[in-house]
Structures are given as structure tokens and as C-alpha cells.
Amino acid sequence: xxxxxxxxxxxxxxxxxxxxxxxxxxxGKYTCPPKMACQECGSTNLEVVQMKGSGKVITFxxxxxxxEGREAEVPYTIVMVQLDExxxxxxxxxxxxPNNVTMDLIGKEVQLGSRMKTLPGDAYTVGNKEAxxxxxxxxxxxx
Amino acid sequence: xxxxxxxxxxxxxxxxxxxxxxVELFNEAAMDALVESGLTAKDIQAIYVGNVLGDFSEGQxxxxxxxxxxxxxxxxxxxxxxxxxxxASLAIRDAFIWVASGFYDIVLVGGVETSAKMGTPLATRTxxxxxxxxxxxxxxxxxxxxxxxxxxxxxxxxxxxxxxxxEQMAQVSVQSHKYGMxxxxxxxxxxxxxxxxxxxxxxxxxxQIYDCxxxxxxxxxxxxxxxxxxxxxxxxxVYIAGVGQASSGKLSAQKNYAPRIRARELSVKQAYSxxxxxxxxxxxxxxxxxxxxxxxxAAESLGFAEYGKxxxxxxxxxxxxxxKVAINMSGGLKSKGHPIxxxxxxxxxxxxxxxxxxxxxGRQVEDVKIGLTDTLGGDGVLCNMxxxxxx
Numbered sequence: 406x407x408x409x410x411x412x413x414x415x416x417x418x419x420x421x422x423x424x425x426x427x428x429x430x431x432x433g434k435y436t437c438p439p440k441m442a443c444q445e446c447g448s449t450n451l452e453v454v455q456m457k458g459s460g461k462v463i464t465f466x467x468x469x470x471x472x473e474g475r476e477a478e479v480p481y482t483i484v485m486v487q488l489d490e491x492x493x494x495x496x497x498x499x500x501x502x503p504n505n506v507t508m509d510l511i512g513k514e515v516q517l518g519s520r521m522k523t524l525p526g527d528a529y530t531v532g533n534k535e536a537x538x539x540x541x542x543x544x545x546x547x548x
Numbered sequence: 549x550x551x552x553x554x555x556x557x558x559x560x561x562x563x564x565x566x567x568x569x570x571v572e573l574f575n576e577a578a579m580d581a582l583v584e585s586g587l588t589a590k591d592i593q594a595i596y597v598g599n600v601l602g603d604f605s606e607g608q609x610x611x612x613x614x615x616x617x618x619x620x621x622x623x624x625x626x627x628x629x630x631x632x633x634x635x636a637s638l639a640i641r642d643a644f645i646w647v648a649s650g651f652y653d654i655v656l657v658g659g660v661e662t663s664a665k666m667g668t669p670l671a672t673r674t675x676x677x678x679x680x681x682x683x684x685x686x687x688x689x690x691x692x693x694x695x696x697x698x699x700x701x702x703x704x705x706x707x708x709x710x711x712x713x714x715e716q717m718a719q720v721s722v723q724s725h726k727y728g729m730x731x732x733x734x735x736x737x738x739x740x741x742x743x744x745x746x747x748x749x750x751x752x753x754x755x756q757i758y759d760c761x762x763x764x765x766x767x768x769x770x771x772x773x774x775x776x777x778x779x780x781x782x783x784x785x786v787y788i789a790g791v792g793q794a795s796s797g798k799l800s801a802q803k804n805y806a807p808r809i810r811a812r813e814l815s816v817k818q819a820y821s822x823x824x825x826x827x828x829x830x831x832x833x834x835x836x837x838x839x840x841x842x843x844x845x846a847a848e849s850l851g852f853a854e855y856g857k858x859x860x861x862x863x864x865x866x867x868x869x870x871x872k873v874a875i876n877m878s879g880g881l882k883s884k885g886h887p888i889x890x891x892x893x894x895x896x897x898x899x900x901x902x903x904x905x906x907x908x909x910g911r912q913v914e915d916v917k918i919g920l921t922d923t924l925g926g927d928g929v930l931c932n933m934x935x936x937x938x939x
Contacts, residue, residue: 412682438683444801463803464704466696467753468688472676473669475688483687485697485800493800495684506753508710511700524686529677540686 409451410439412537419541420521424458426492427451435490444492458517459548460488465510467503474527482506484545486515496543497522514548549648553778553785553938556585556771557897558658562735562885565664566765570602570611573767574660575619581656585771585781589620592771593652596643598629598636598659599889604674605662621656632678633838634925635659636768637892641791641931643772653777658769659894661887664762671763675888678926680798692760694799694927695839696752698807702841705807706856714754716859717840718745721758721882723868724837728879730910733894735764735885745840759840764885768893770900778938785938786900789918790823792816796928807841811930812849816922820851823934825918827851830873830934832902832913834895835922837880846922847875850932869913877902877911892923896933903937 410427415438418425426437431448437456442449463485471479480503486494498510499518524540526533533540558580560573568576574597582588597612608614612626629639636659643657663671676690699717703710722742728734745758771781778785792815796802802810820826827850835850837843844858852873853861861867867875878884878898881891899919901907919935 416682438800440801444797464697464701466693466700466755468690468693468696468751469749470672470690470692470751471669471688472673472690474673476669478688481688483689483693483697485701487803493803495687495689495800497687508700508703511704527673529673530681533682540682542686542688 406449408439408441410453415439416537416541419543420523422517422519422521424456424517424543426454426456426490428454435492437488437492437494457489460486460515462510462513462515463487463493465498465506467506480504484515486545494543496545498545500546515545516548518544518546520544550650551775551787552644552647552772553775553787554770554896554900555773555778555781555785556581557769557900558584559733559768559894559897560766561733562764562766562887563664564735566662570599570606570608570660570662571614571618573662573765574615574658574769577658577767577769578619578656581769581771587654587771587781591654592621592624592656594624594646594655595621595626596629596639596655596657597626598639598892600630600632600635600661601663601674604670605665631929632925633836633886633888633891634923634929634931635889635892637921637923637931637933638793638929640892640896640933641793644788644791647772647774654771654773656769657772657893658767659890659892660767661889662765663888664765666763668763684798684800690752692752692755692839695841696755697799698845699754699841702807702844708856708859710754713859714746715742716863717759717844718742719862720837720840720843721745723862724876724880724882727877727911728883730908731879731884732908734879734883735762736879736883755839755841761838761881761886764887766885766887766890768890768897770893770897783939784904786903787936787938788933789936790819790821790934792818792932794930798927802928807845808849809845809924809928809930811928812846812922812924815930816850816932819932819934823936825934829918830920831916831918832874832877832899833920833922834876834878834880834898836924837876837882838886838924842924850920850922869911874913877913892921892931895921895923896935899935
């Protein structure tokens with residue numbers, strides 16, 4: 406059985422600022438990022454939909470210790486956003502100095518920004534790069 | 549199913565960058581386990597090895613075959629398990645199932661890792677490979693980042709102000725170092741204070757360096773045998789009375805349960821049920837304290853505390869020696885160290901030593917009859933084991 410929405414299609418679309426997800430035709434709930442089966446009920450009766458790209462911050466962290474190859478990024482803010490349609494999506498918050506981020510961020514309304522950040526990949530993702538290109542990162546700004 | 553016992557154990561010191569290879573570390577622990585059991589390598593029917601990142605730290609995959617051959621267990625079936633930080637526990641659970649089924653009578657199982665050899669940048673990168681590489685690593689997720697986000701979520705969900713939560717978390721690290729002090733195998737022999745934790749440098753808000761376990765090198769190994777064989781090998785068999793294993797998806801896919809790790813609840817329920825016990829029966833527990841907040845989350849799902857209350861219980865000494873259940877008397881991952889492929893085996897080995905009354909006086913718990921291990925790999929591979937004293 407083919408995936409209804411592959412990483413490649415999701416990624417290509419997200420890089421252009423368009424967030425795709427899946428709506429379940431059985432339980433009516435949404436899955437984003439995509440999976441083979443509905444995140445809520447496990448059904449494969451899914452259709453591709455465009456998500457609004459807005460939601461609220463559920464949790465976050467400001468990271469000061471980078472993985473190899475990502476030294477230039479620190480400090481950076483990672484946010485877990487509950488999208489309006491229900492799913493959680495991990496991304497970065499770009500319009501606030503990470504050093505000023507506090508617990509007040511939780512609950513704040515955010516939306517996808519107009520410019521998505523990408524990760525070029527590294528020596529360990531060479532297969533992905535050849536097949537799929539760079540990795541889109543959901544990049545959020547305050548709504 | 550037959551009863552299965554741990555007949556002998558071995559454990560190397562857990563250290564910063566080791567001078568020995570993974571094969572050497574594993575086999576030093578393996579030979580100790582064999583000697584304890586009165587066996588030689590020729591008596592082993594199969595070898596199960598937890599190892600995660602040998603390809604990155606030493607350029608070595610398929611380490612299990614070289615371990616078997618080096619040890620003198622020529623030609624035996626050897627299998628490597630990768631379940632991130634739970635690898636050795638998965639190996640032990642499968643080894644248990646093979647012996648319980650009657651397929652084998654005597655197997656060698658354990659784990660080894662040399663992640664400290666890699667240094668922090670490469671270790672951080674390769675550990676993060678246990679996150680979802682396509683959907684969550686691109687945003688910069690790392691393991692401290694993962695648990696940092698759970699800490700903020702924990703604070704919000706249970707209404708504990710962050711500063712208060714950080715003090716509770718710090719107490720977990722303080723207790724771990726208090727016992728790691730006495731453990732001859734531990735990476736750190738250093739007591740710390742709550743103030744030390746709260747003044748240490750920031751890794752991923754709100755986690756500071758003393759909220760985090762170190763990168764570590766080391767190995768732990770045990771001999772498993774069927775009950776009838778084990779009784780001939782040792783007067784102190786420790787039975788694996790229950791096992792559980794479960795998995796969860798990436799962090800965003802855990803939205804209906806976080807900060808709880810659902811896989812842990814499923815896994816420990818299996819282990820308790822198989823052993824016919826509950827959390828109140830556990831004398832000692834080695835739980836997966838890769839980060840201070842991870843201890844709180846684990847203790848609650850294992851049934852030792854109500855949700856949101858584990859931090860208070862640590863502060864009250866309920867998880868200290870003499871408390872409701874003695875947790876991480878080894879010093880835990882925080883102070884003993886966390887060579888990820890070996891950790892699950894190390895937890896079990898320490899409980900065996902506790903039951904035999906063989907650990908240092910400063911961390912020995914009296915009359916340990918039932919122990920529980922809890923090992924978490926990546927975002928959510930969970931394995932639990934109930935160990936029962938057999939004498």
C-alpha cells in the first residue's frame with residue numbers, strides 16, 4: 406500500500422510554506438506530520454489536506470548545546486505547537502531572541518512564517534539528500 | 549515457559565573516554581560473569597549484545613560476532629540489539645524468552661558502549677539519531693532538548709511553578725550523586741548540592757548540566773540459565789520473574805499522553821502482571837534517569853508516585869534508602885554513567901549485587917527480595933524487568 410502522503414511531498418510543500426497533513430475519513434481527526442495510518446484511530450482511509458499552519462505553543466526549549474555540524478545555530482528555540490486542527494508539530498520560533506524566552510511562551514498563538522528554515526543535512530543523511538533534498542523545518546512566528 | 553535465572557554477572561567501571569575497545573570491555577565483563585557461574589565460553593549457546601553506536605565510535609558494526617569469537621565462544625549464534633538507550637534490556641528480554649521457551653539452556657547477554665570516546669558534538673549528533681530524523685531532528689531536537697520540553701510541559705500540566713520543579717529535579721541529581729559516591733563502578737565519585745545543580749551551565753532550558761547524565765563508556769554482562777541449570781551453577785540465582793516491552797512514536801505523536809511516556813505504562817504493566825506483583829512490592833528500582841525530569845516521569849508511570857507528585861517524594865526521602873522504594877542506589881545514569889548500549893544490563897547487574905548483599909555498605913539496601921529495572925530508549929522504546937531473589 407502506498408503512503409497517502411510521503412515525506413518527500415510533505416517536505417517539498419513545507420519548504421514553500423504550505424503545510425500538508427492527513428484527514429481521516431473514518432474518525433475525522435488529523436495527522437500531521439504524515440504517517441501511514443491515522444495517528445488517532447489507525448485507519449488508512451486518509452486524504453491529503455492543507456493545514457492552516459496556526460496554533461498555540463504547548464512546550465518549548467532553548468538549546469545551547471548543538472549537535473555536531475549545527476554549532477552556528479545555538480542558541481535556538483524549539484517549540485511544540487498544537488495546530489488548530491489538533492496535531493502537535495515540532496518547529497522553531499524565529500521572531501524572539503532565544504535568550505529572552507520564558508515560560509510565558511506557553512499558550513502563545515503562533516503561525517507558520519513566510520520563510521521556512523531548512524536543514525541541509527550532513528554526512529549521515531546523504532541518502533535523504535539525494536532522494537529528498539534538504540529538510541524543511543516548520544518555522545513559526547507570533548500570530 | 550520455564551523459569552529463567554541470572555546465574556552470574558560482570559560489570560566494567562563506567563568511565564569517560566575508555567582506553568579499551570568495545571569488544572575488550574564487553575568480554576572483560578563477560579569473562580567475569582562466566583567465572584562467577586563456573587562456566588567457560590564453550591558452555592554458551594548464544595550471545596545477545598546491546599550496542600548502539602559502535603559504527604560511529606569505533607567504525608565497528610556486527611560487533612556481536614567479534615565478541616563471540618574473541619571470547620572463545622566459537623561459532624555460537626550472536627545477535628546485536630539496537631533500541632537506543634534500552635538496547636541491553638531488549639537483549640535481555642529476548643534472551644530470557646529464548647531460554648524460557650526451552651530453545652537454549654545457557655546464554656550470555658549484556659551490552660557495551662563507548663560513547664564518551666566520540667566527544668560531545670558527535671555524541672550529541674548520533675544520540676539525536678534516535679529522534680525522528682525526518683520530522684523532528686531538523687528543528688534541532690536533541691535528547692536534552694526532548695526532556696527539557698517534557699520538563700516545561702510537566703510544570704504546566706501539573707501546576708508546579710518552574711523554579712519549584714527545578715528544585716525538585718535538582719534533589720534527584722543530588723541523591724544520585726550521594727549513592728554514586730560509593731559505587732566502585734561509577735563514573736562520578738563526587739557529592740553535589742541543589743545549589744551546584746542550579747548554578748551549573750544551561751544545556752537546554754530548563755535543564756542544566758547537573759540535570760543531565762554524562763556520556764560514558766563501559767559494559768555489563770550476565771549469564772542467563774534455565775532454572776534447573778542455574779541451580780547447579782549458583783546457590784544465589786536471581787530469577788527474571790516478569791518482563792515488559794513497548795514502544796511510542798516521535799514526541800509530537802505522543803501528544804495524548806505527554807509528559808507521560810505511554811510505552812512505559814504498557815511495558816511495566818506487562819512486567820508486573822507476569823511477576824504477579826505491584827509497585828508496592830518493589831524493594832529496589834533502577835530507573836532511567838537520563839535527565840533529572842526523566843526520573844520524576846518514570847517514577848510516576850511505574851506506580852511509585854501520583855502524577856505530578858514524584859518530585860515531592862524525592863524531597864521527602866521516599867525514594868531514598870529506607871524510603872518507600874529505594875531508587876537508583878547505583879547512582880543511576882546520572883552518577884554511575886550511561887554507556888547507552890550497556891545501561892539495561894548494568895541496572896540488572898546492580899540489582900543482582902544488591903540482592904546478594906555485595907554492594908558497598910554506603911548504598912546497600914537490607915533484605916532485597918524484588919527489584920525492578922526501567923530502561924527507556926530514544927523517544928519511547930521501553931523495557932522493564934522484575935527480578936526476584938531465588939534463595
